[in-house]
Amino acid sequence: MSHPLGVYGPVVTPPGRKPPILFGDFAAPAVETLEGFRAIGGYETARAALKDRKPEEIIEIVKASGLRGRGGAGFPTGLKWSFVPKASPKPKYLVVNADESEPGTFKDRELISRSPHRLLEGVLLSAYAIGAHQAFIYIRGEFAFLVPGLERAVAEAQRAGLLGKNAAGSGYDVDVVVHLGAGAYICGEETALLDSLEGKRGNPRTKPPFPAVEGLYGCPTVVNNVETIQTVPFLVKNGAAWYRGWGTEKSPGTKIFSVSGMVNRPGNYEIEFGLPLSALLEEYAGGMRAGYRLKAVIPGGSSVPWLGADQLATPLDFESVQAAGSFIGSGGAIVIDDGVCAVDAGLNLTKFYRHESCGKCTPCREGGRWMEVILQRLEDGQGSRRDIADLKSIAGQILGRSLCALGDAAAMPVLSILEKFPDEFEHHVTTGKCVVNRRRTAVERARKGEPVLV
């Protein structure tokens, strides 16, 4: 199943669609270098803002823009920043969440690889806005091979006096530290990330207190996703009204969606909020590959409920997707085709969450394990109707009962699949087999050494 390389090609906007904002940087030659970035006016916004604008002004622009966190939670960014107590004598910290681990999501990797200086410019502006003099970029361990490029950008910016002491000649210091993780999905959860950054296991914390008040080392801390931070320079340069030229009233701006599955052009697409899901899949991702039919779509990363083939008209904005029963989440759009067994897919997802659970909360730790056991039994053809009822009940008991969203993330897909594909569960119970399962067929062939198209 090899498919054409869709990585890091030129950004193409379908006719009639709005151009991207962040991805616009990629058209500039060598934009990952300081020289290439400066050629498109890079760091000028930060230089001017750190000199001429007050931090509160920057917070106001971000608030007015309606920017919401792009990592998955979608919390209003300006509001989060405003929670930082200005009068606190404690040092403030900015943390960039580059722990991208939500299955189906691969956008931050492209941003970090292709336009690291835009991220650093966003870091400068955001740190200044919240009063932080030190920013940590927490990058997942598996991205170790991206660190040299990122460190190179940091070093270039430092040498040019844009970062570090007296950043961009402003008199304001911003030190950037790149901190490598070591393999833990949970460290993408902001409070678990902070524990990890402090040198501990990645266990989430109770909130309140919120990180903006008591975060890293007990100090006021803002944690934001790469895509969120990388949007800030554009907001400060062009203003909130400009940004609201994209998207909808309640969901202004753009969102990068990572599309995967049996589509012709998997990849990252920065779209205007409000674009119908069908347009993302057809116009941007080239529609389904020949011989594959769409069965379902997970619109926002593996943690969100599934959308059915009858919901493709759903506009991709926060309120519409929520009304349709799912969430924008990280924007990791996973296309499920008709060769996929829904029970098997549910098992795959459940195994993921059980693996990644930090173990702190009983509902997530034990419930996740129990759901996996049941789904495995169903998939092995040994399941009963009681199993289906138990699965629904357990998932329902995990929801809302864990310290962090991982528990919900484990439960929601299961409930969604049970609701949308009850026939497949029934079929597993009555026949002991999947209705269809391309994956299993391929595995069985591979085990026997038979040729199999991967």
Added chain:
Amino acid sequence: MAVTGGAAVGHKLLSAGRPLEFSAEDKQALAAIQARYPERASAVLPALWLAQKRWGLISQEAVAAVARELEVADTDVAAVATFYTMFHLEPVGRHVLQVCCTISCSLMGADALVEHLKRKLGIELGQTTPDGRFTLKKVECLASCGTGPVLQVNEQKFHECLDLEAVDRLLDSLT
């Protein structure tokens, strides 16, 4: 990828069989790393990465060496070493082959790729070939979903859009 309290419990760190100490150069590097953080304990992850680079895996003695440099408790370092999946707690081969098998890659045939690798290398998941060349692991989402199936060797750049021929060529290239 974290190890839950409920799953594979009882991680006993292996003993290296001899005391381990960072070189003077490494100690200097660690001191510089610690100085970048407001609190030294934040350097546990970078220190463990360095320990793994030097000694191949995180043993009891490696934990002790890190704890000494950072002036933190052994148990705190051990707690971190056993939480994060990229720290090897057992000896591994020269090339640790990590194949993503989470949902998107699974849709693209990653599981069949793993079966192929098991057959070809003659090992089960988690095992190392007798010649010490390859260890085979399944890992969770590597953020390469649009270009799956994907395989990461150690901490290097991903090998994407794999099919059986491509993975065979990759193995041939890894001595």
